[in-house]
Amino acid sequence: MASERVVIIGGGPGGYEAAHVAAQLGAEVTVVDTDGVGGSAVLTDCVPSKTLIATAEVMSELADAAELGVSFLDTEGDAATAIRVDLARLNARVKQLAADQSADIGRRLARDGVTVLQGRGSLAGPDRVLAQLADGTEQVLPADAILLATGAAPRTLPTAQPDGERILTWEQVYDLTEVPTELIVVGSGVTGAEFASAYLNLGIPVTLVSSRDRVLPGEDADAAKVLEDVLTRRGMKVLSRSRMESVTREGDTVTVTLTDGRTVQGSHCILALGSVPNTAGLGLEEAGVNLKDGGFVNVDRVSRTSARGVYAAGDCTGVLMLASVAAMQGRIAMWHFLGDAVQPLDLKTVSSNVFTAPEIATVGWSQHAVDAGEIQAEVVMLPLSGNPRAKMQGVRDGFVKLLCRPGTRTIVGGVVVGPRASELIHPVSVAVAESLTADQLAQAFTVYPSMSGSIAEAARRLHRV
Ligand SMILES: Cc1cc2nc3c(=O)[nH]c(=O)nc-3n(C[C@H](O)[C@H](O)[C@H](O)COP(=O)(O)OP(=O)(O)OC[C@H]3O[C@@H](n4cnc5c(N)ncnc54)[C@H](O)[C@@H]3O)c2cc1C
Numbered sequence: 001m002a003s004e005r006v007v008i009i010g011g012g013p014g015g016y017e018a019a020h021v022a023a024q025l026g027a028e029v030t031v032v033d034t035d036g037v038g039g040s041a042v043l044t045d046c047v048p049s050k051t052l053i054a055t056a057e058v059m060s061e062l063a064d065a066a067e068l069g070v071s072f073l074d075t076e077g078d079a080a081t082a083i084r085v086d087l088a089r090l091n092a093r094v095k096q097l098a099a100d101q102s103a104d105i106g107r108r109l110a111r112d113g114v115t116v117l118q119g120r121g122s123l124a125g126p127d128r129v130l131a132q133l134a135d136g137t138e139q140v141l142p143a144d145a146i147l148l149a150t151g152a153a154p155r156t157l158p159t160a161q162p163d164g165e166r167i168l169t170w171e172q173v174y175d176l177t178e179v180p181t182e183l184i185v186v187g188s189g190v191t192g193a194e195f196a197s198a199y200l201n202l203g204i205p206v207t208l209v210s211s212r213d214r215v216l217p218g219e220d221a222d223a224a225k226v227l228e229d230v231l232t233r234r235g236m237k238v239l240s241r242s243r244m245e246s247v248t249r250e251g252d253t254v255t256v257t258l259t260d261g262r263t264v265q266g267s268h269c270i271l272a273l274g275s276v277p278n279t280a281g282l283g284l285e286e287a288g289v290n291l292k293d294g295g296f297v298n299v300d301r302v303s304r305t306s307a308r309g310v311y312a313a314g315d316c317t318g319v320l321m322l323a324s325v326a327a328m329q330g331r332i333a334m335w336h337f338l339g340d341a342v343q344p345l346d347l348k349t350v351s352s353n354v355f356t357a358p359e360i361a362t363v364g365w366s367q368h369a370v371d372a373g374e375i376q377a378e379v380v381m382l383p384l385s386g387n388p389r390a391k392m393q394g395v396r397d398g399f400v401k402l403l404c405r406p407g408t409r410t411i412v413g414g415v416v417v418g419p420r421a422s423e424l425i426h427p428v429s430v431a432v433a434e435s436l437t438a439d440q441l442a443q444a445f446t447v448y449p450s451m452s453g454s455i456a457e458a459a460r461r462l463h464r465v
Helices: 013-024 039-043 046-063 087-111 190-201 221-233 323-337 367-371 388-392 426-433 438-443 453-460
Strands: 005-009 028-033 115-123 128-133 138-142 145-148 152-154 167-169 183-186 206-209 237-239 244-250 253-258 263-266 268-271 275-277 310-312 351-354 359-364 378-383 399-404 411-418
Touching: 005 013, 005 115, 005 138, 005 323, 013 028, 013 039, 013 087, 013 145, 013 323, 039 046, 039 087, 046 087, 046 190, 087 115, 145 323, 183 190, 183 253, 183 263, 190 206, 190 221, 190 351, 206 263, 221 237, 221 359, 221 367, 221 399, 221 411, 253 268, 310 323, 351 426, 359 426, 367 399, 378 453, 388 453, 399 438, 399 453, 411 426, 411 453, 426 438, 438 453
Parallel strands: 005 028, 005 145, 028 115, 145 310, 167 268, 183 206, 183 268, 206 237
Antiparallel strands: 115 128, 128 138, 152 275, 244 253, 253 263, 351 359, 359 411, 378 399, 399 411
């Protein structure tokens, strides 16, 4: 029997993870991608930003090292004045690491027998893809199934146009060779908060312009408060309830004008205004693919669109803009199409992390949902300041929060705020995914001393006789 032909448009995590699954299940797979496999996730978004943040973490640990008994030669113990970021070197490392990661993904796809075509894909109907290749030629690729995984791009405004030099999207910051003397970050969602925190820890004065009452309006309110306290204590200016009207540049000065007429000036500005899906001009509606508000592709929980045989995954669906979710949506699409066992996507088991300092990691139901009466749950919150390992490491900010159902005592959500919270959330994720009870989570051994001891301790506090 001939193999099923799968054509994937977009080589980010939504696309390349699906390609591996489809190849493993015996399909003949072609990926059409414009910018390089790995997608924005690898080339401009997750991988570069987390590599930048790795350097910021080292700088912030060094800045706090004096308290732990480290002194720096030729200074009075003030590391902050003794260390400098070498931005040109840092950015060169970022770009090299991203390119290497993309090449690794390309090699793995080739090993699995996946054909990668460099070019732009669009639908020429629900069962064929038109590939306009980089060499100027065109190919029509007939397909038994198509996966749309074209991702999203940074949103800009007519009044705030990036120039790639001083007014920057998050994709352009790695071209900086000079250290900004005064950085303005517009937008206090996850991306804005991550860049603001990173550059602050790299020793750069940062002003964060936030249209909302607090940073990270979509995250746990207690966590956002801890973060805002830490950022302001470290010297960041946070302008809340300040909506940007325009960003302009004159010479070396960038001016952000707010809707109430106030202005903020700096040497550089990063725009973190959200993303728009890459769905225009792809022939989607003509092929019967319904879009929802904002131009995102409408999908069900097994990644099907309204057109038979056409699936979609990742940021172009706007379901939850995370690389991990994009990859899972892509795999689910292929498991579904190729008849393998498949579980529909369950957003209540997704763990995510905000890579600020401290980090904020979350899984499952939120305190907001409990307060809004969407779910009944008991909530316990334990500050990390009482944890012995935290004391040894000089960590004062952060907490563990667990949510459990009143009757069954199953863990339904959690938040960890602290250093490496992205690693610490995993036991809570397992508990949520496997419906473990608070007692089961509490009874598993933790290392003494360890930050994870606070997760077990929080679970013990949820014990009821
Ligand atoms: C600054 C930043 C940091 C982030 N950090 C994290 C993180 O730490 N963890 C996390 O889980 N998520 C993170 N995200 C989110 C994550 O990057 C996205 O959710 C993820 O990239 C989505 O994957 P995707 O496959 O849908 O799209 P993408 O990664 O955007 O890939 C889509 C690909 O399709 C290509 N393409 C577009 N149109 C076409 C076309 N017509 N034909 C052919 N190819 C096309 C694009 O060039 C691109 O290569 C971050 C986002 C940002 C902005």
